[in-house]
Amino acid sequence: MDTLALLADGFATSLSPLNLMIVILGVTAGLFIGAMPGLGSVNGVAIVLPLTFIVPPSSAIILLAAIYYGAMYGGAISSILLGIPGASTAVATTFDGRPMAQQGKAGLALIAAAVASFIGGTLSVVLFTLFAVPLADLALAFGPAEEFALVLMAFTTFVGLGGDDVLKTIVMICLGLVLSTVGLDLISGQPRLIFGDLPGFFSGISFLVLAIGVYGIGEILYTLETSRTAPQVTPARITLKELSAGMRAMNRLWKTMSLGSFLGFFVGMLPAAGATPAALMAYGIARSTSKEPHTFGKGNIEGVAAPETANNAASTGSLLPMLTLGIPGSPTTALLLGGMVMWGLMPGPMLFIEQPDFVWGLISSLYTANFAAVAINIALIPLFVWALRMPFTVLCAIVIVLCIVGGFAPSQKMHDVWLIAGFGVAGYLLRKADYPLAPLVLALVLGPLMEKSFRQTLIAEQGNVLAFIERPLSGTFIALAALFFVLPLVKYLRKGGSRSIAPAE
Amino acid sequence: MLVADRVIAIAIMALSAYFMWHATELPIGWNGMTGGPGGGAFPFWLSLVMLLAAGGIFVRSLGEDHGGQSFFDGVMLKSVISVVIALFATIALIPVAGAYIAIPLFMFWYVRIFGRHSWFLTGCLALGTPVFLFFFFEVTLKILLPKGFTEPLFFPLYAMFF
Numbered sequence: 286m287d288t289l290a291l292l293a294d295g296f297a298t299s300l301s302p303l304n305l306m307i308v309i310l311g312v313t314a315g316l317f318i319g320a321m322p323g324l325g326s327v328n329g330v331a332i333v334l335p336l337t338f339i340v341p342p343s344s345a346i347i348l349l350a351a352i353y354y355g356a357m358y359g360g361a362i363s364s365i366l367l368g369i370p371g372a373s374t375a376v377a378t379t380f381d382g383r384p385m386a387q388q389g390k391a392g393l394a395l396i397a398a399a400v401a402s403f404i405g406g407t408l409s410v411v412l413f414t415l416f417a418v419p420l421a422d423l424a425l426a427f428g429p430a431e432e433f434a435l436v437l438m439a440f441t442t443f444v445g446l447g448g449d450d451v452l453k454t455i456v457m458i459c460l461g462l463v464l465s466t467v468g469l470d471l472i473s474g475q476p477r478l479i480f481g482d483l484p485g486f487f488s489g490i491s492f493l494v495l496a497i498g499v500y501g502i503g504e505i506l507y508t509l510e511t512s513r514t515a516p517q518v519t520p521a522r523i524t525l526k527e528l529s530a531g532m533r534a535m536n537r538l539w540k541t542m543s544l545g546s547f548l549g550f551f552v553g554m555l556p557a558a559g560a561t562p563a564a565l566m567a568y569g570i571a572r573s574t575s576k577e578p579h580t581f582g583k584g585n586i587e588g589v590a591a592p593e594t595a596n597n598a599a600s601t602g603s604l605l606p607m608l609t610l611g612i613p614g615s616p617t618t619a620l621l622l623g624g625m626v627m628w629g630l631m632p633g634p635m636l637f638i639e640q641p642d643f644v645w646g647l648i649s650s651l652y653t654a655n656f657a658a659v660a661i662n663i664a665l666i667p668l669f670v671w672a673l674r675m676p677f678t679v680l681c682a683i684v685i686v687l688c689i690v691g692g693f694a695p696s697q698k699m700h701d702v703w704l705i706a707g708f709g710v711a712g713y714l715l716r717k718a719d720y721p722l723a724p725l726v727l728a729l730v731l732g733p734l735m736e737k738s739f740r741q742t743l744i745a746e747q748g749n750v751l752a753f754i755e756r757p758l759s760g761t762f763i764a765l766a767a768l769f770f771v772l773p774l775v776k777y778l779r780k781g782g783s784r785s786i787a788p789a790e
Numbered sequence: 791m792l793v794a795d796r797v798i799a800i801a802i803m804a805l806s807a808y809f810m811w812h813a814t815e816l817p818i819g820w821n822g823m824t825g826g827p828g829g830g831a832f833p834f835w836l837s838l839v840m841l842l843a844a845g846g847i848f849v850r851s852l853g854e855d856h857g858g859q860s861f862f863d864g865v866m867l868k869s870v871i872s873v874v875i876a877l878f879a880t881i882a883l884i885p886v887a888g889a890y891i892a893i894p895l896f897m898f899w900y901v902r903i904f905g906r907h908s909w910f911l912t913g914c915l916a917l918g919t920p921v922f923l924f925f926f927f928e929v930t931l932k933i934l935l936p937k938g939f940t941e942p943l944f945f946p947l948y949a950m951f952f
Contacts, residue, residue: 338931452843452850456802459840463809463833470816470829477829478812502877509873510866678905679915685877685900686893686919689884694933702881710874717861718798736832743826 288418295645299653304347307340308650311348312658313665315355320669321680322363323508325372326356326600327617331496332684334624335691342628343643347650349624350604353617354406354654357560357597358662361398361589362669365391366519374560374596377568381581381588388584391521395666396531397589401542403659404535405594408546409553409601410651417637417648420609424634429745430753432611432738434762436731438769439612440724442557445769449721457720461728462735464490471737472744485700492623492730493695494704499722500616501688502709505681507716518673523666538590541571545594552595553602556727559615560599567595601651608632608644611734616723619730627695792851794861799848806841810834872904888937890920 298304318329329352337345360375365382378398385394427435443454467478468489479486535542545567552563571591572581581588603614604621611633613619625632630640637644692705716722746752754760810833817828818835876899883892894916902912927933929951937944 336926338933339926450847452846455843456840456847459806459836459843460802463836463840466833472826473816473829475816475829477816478809478833480812506870506873509869676905676907678907679901679911681873682897682900682905682915683919685873686897686923689877689881689893690889690923690927690935693889693935694927694931697933699881699885699936702884706874706877706881709877713870714798718795720798739832740826748820748826 288414291641291645292414292649294642295647295649296652298343298642298646299347299650303340304344304646304650305653307344307348308351308654309657309661311351312355312358312654313661315352315357316359316362316658316662316665316669317355317672318352319356319359319371319375320362320673321675322367322369322371323504323677324356324680324684325360325374326353327496327615327620328500328504329353329356330617330620331493331500332687332691334493334620335497335694336687337624338694342625342630343646345628346621346625346630346643347647349621350647350651351654351657353600353621354597354651355658355661357406357600358399358402358658359669360596361402361593362395362662362666363673365394365398365589366521366670366673367517374564374599375592376561377564377592377596378589380568380592381583381585384582384584385586385589386519386521390584391519392523392527392666393531393534393586394589395521396523396528396663397535397586398593399659399662400531400535401538401545401590401593402597402662403655404542405546405549405597406601406655406658407652408543408594409550409598410648410655412547412550412598413601413605413651414648416605417609417644420605421634421637424610426758427610427634428756428759429738429741430756430759431762433735433742434753434759434766435610435612436735436738438762438766439556439731440728441766441769442555443721443724443727445557445772446555447557447721447724448562450719451773453718453720454724457715457722457725458728461495461725462732464495465729465732466736471733472740483700485698485704488696490704490729491696491701492620492726493627494692494701495708495729496620496623496726497688497692498705498708499712499726501684501691502705503712503716503722505684506709506713508677509681518670521666521670523663528663534586535590538587541574541587541591542594544570545591546598549595549598550602553599554606554614556603556606556612556614557723558599559603559723560596563599563602564592564596567591604651608636608647609634613727613730616726619727623730792854795851796848799844799851802844803841803848806837806844809837810841813837869904873900876900876904884936884938886938888940889923889935890937890940893923894920 315329318324330349333352337348340348360371361378361382363369363371364375364378365386368379368383370376370379382394440458443458444451447454467486470477476487548567549563552558553560568588568591571587572578575587603618607613607618607622613622622632630643688705689702692702712722742752753763813830813834816830818830820827876896880892880896897916897919898912901907901915927935
C-alpha cells in the first residue's frame with residue numbers, strides 16, 4: 286500500500302509539464318537512435334549524456350531513461366525494415382520480422398513489435414515497482430564488505446555467464462579497474478598513474494570519456510565497414526485495418542508475452558546477461574513451446590512478439606540493481622549510474638530514503654515512457670521509413686561532431702577530447718579482436734566503489750581478510766562469485782571429459 | 791586474424807607492465823600502519839592479472855592454426871584510417887583555429903569528399919552545425935568552446951547574447 290502511495294506521488298513529479306515533455310522528447314530521440322543500424326541504447330545514452338546539462342539533474346535522468354526505452358522499441362524497426370538489427374538487442378527480432386516484411390506484412394510486424402515492447406515494458410515496470418522497496422531495504426544492511434562482495438560478484442558474472450572468451454573478459458575487467466584508479470588515491474590523497482605527468486590525469490579518467498570514445502567513435506569506426514552501401518528499405522504502410530488485425534493477433538499471444546516479460550526482467554538484472562541473451566532465450570522458448578515450431582523463422586508473429594517483450598523487460602530489469610544496489614545491470618545503466626553520480630545523486634538504498642521524490646518520479650516516468658513510446662512508435666512509422674534512407678555518412682559526421690563537442694563540454698579540457706579519440710581507436714581494435722567492451726565500461730564505473738569498499742573494510746577490521754567471508758551476506762556473495770568464476774572451468778572440463786569418453790563408445 | 795590477436799595481446803602485456811611500473815610509485819604491499827593495502831596495490835596487482843591473462847591469450851594463440859581470415863579488409867581499412875586521420879586533425883586544429891573553423895571543415899570533408907554528397911547537403915550541414923553548437927552550448931549552457939585565433943570575431947556575438 287505504501288508503494289502505491291509513493292508511486293502516486295511519483296506521478297505528480299513525472300506528469301509535470303516539463304517532465305512529460307522530456308519523456309516524449311527522450312522516447313522520440315531514442316526511437317530514432319534505436320532505429321539507426323549500428324546505434325543502440327548504449328551509444329545513444331553515451332552521446333546524448335553531455336547534452337542533458339540543459340535540464341535539471343532529475344529530469345536529465347528521466348530523459349536518459351526515456352532514450353533507453355525508446356531505443357529498445359526502435360531497435361525492432363530496422364530489424365524488420367532493413368533486416369539489419371538496429372542494435373544487438375534486436376537480433377532475435379530479425380528472425381521472423383524480416384520474413385514478415387518480405388511477405389508484405391511489414392506494417393503488421395512493426396505493430397506487433399511495438400505492442401510486444403509495450404507489454405514487456407509495462408509488465409516489467411510493475412515487477413520493478415514491487416521489487417524495488419524490498420531490495421532497497423535489504424541493501425540498507427550492506428556495509429563496505431557487502432559492497433565489495435557484490436561488485437566482485439557482478440564482475441564474475443561476466444566470466445561465468447558472459448559467453449565471451451574468459452581470458453579476454455578478465456583483461457577487460459582489469460583494464461577498466463586500473464583505469465579507474467588513475468588520479469588521486471582515495472585514502473592517502475597521493476597522485477598515482479599520472480602518465481607523462483599530464484595535468485589532465487590528476488582528475489582521473491571520467492566514465493563519460495571512455496563511453497563516448499568506445500560507444501561513439503569506436504562504434505562509428507566499426508560500422509564504417511558494414512554500412513558502406515545503403516541497404517534496401519522495405520516499404521511499410523499502417524492502416525487502421527492493419528492496426529486492429531495486429532491487436533487481435535497480439536491478443537492470442539498473452540502466454541508468450543508474459544513469459545517473455547518475466548524471463549527478460551530476471552535475465553536483465555544480471556550484469557553479464559541483459560537484453561540480447563534474454564531476447565534470444567525468449568525466442569527459443571516461444572519456438573519450443575509452440576504448436577507449430579516449423580513456422581518460426583518464416584514470418585511467425587509470435588517470433589517477433591517473444592524477443593521484443595523480453596528485450597524491453599530486460600532493460601527495466603537492468604535498472605533495478607542499478608537504482609537499489611548501485612550495481613548496474615547493463616552497460617547503458619552503467620552510464621546512467623555514472624551520470625547520476627556526476628549530478629550528485631548516489632544510487633543505492635539511501636537514495637530511496639533521501640530522494641524519494643526523484644526515485645518515484647523516475648519509476649513512474651517509466652510507465653509514462655511506455656505509453657509515449659508505443660503511441661509515438663506506431664504514429665511515426667512513415668517517418669522512420671523515411672529516416673532509414675538517410676545516408677550513413679551524414680549520420681556518422683553528426684555523431685563524430687557530437688562526440689568531440691560532447692566530450693569537451695563537461696570538463697572543458699581538450700585532454701578529454703584526445704582521450705576520447707584514443708579510446709575510440711583502441712575500442713574499435715579491441716572489439717574487432719573479440720574483446721568484450723561491456724565489462725570494461727562497467728569496471729571503470731564500479732572501480733572506485735570496489736577499491737574504496739575493499740580498503741575501508743580492511744582498515745575497519747585491522748587488516749583481517751577473513752572479514753569478507755565471516756559476514757553472512759558478504760560471505761554468500763563471495764561464494765556465488767567463486768561459483769561464477771569456476772563455472773567456465775567446470776564447463777571446459779566437462780567438455781574435455783565427454784570428448785575423451787566419446788571414442789570409447 | 792591470428793597475427794592481430796598476438797599483436798594486441800603483446801600490446802596489452804606492454805601496457806600492463808607500464809601500469810605496474812607507474813603503480814610502484816605508491817606502496818603496493820600491505821600497509822602495516824593502517825591495516826590494509828597501500829595506494830599502489832590495487833592498480834599494481836590488477837595490472838599483473840591483466841599481464842598474465844594477456845600472456846595466456848598469446849600463448850594460446852601459438853597453438854592455433856592460421857584461420858586464413860584477415861583482420862582488415864583493404865578497402866575498409868582505407869576508409870577507417872582516413873576517418874581517424876580527419877578526426878585527429880580536427881581535434882588538433884580546435885585549440886589553434888577554434889571549434890567554429892575546425893568542425894565545419896570536418897563536416898565539409900566528411901560529407902562532401904568522403905561521403906560524396908551534394909553541395910547543397912554539405913552546405914546545410916557545414917553551416918548549420920556551428921550555428922546549432924553556438925546556440926546550444928554557448929548561449930543556453932554557457933559552455934564556451936575553444937576559439938583559438940577567431941576569438942575576437944566573437945566579441946560582438948558575446949555582447950549580443952550575454
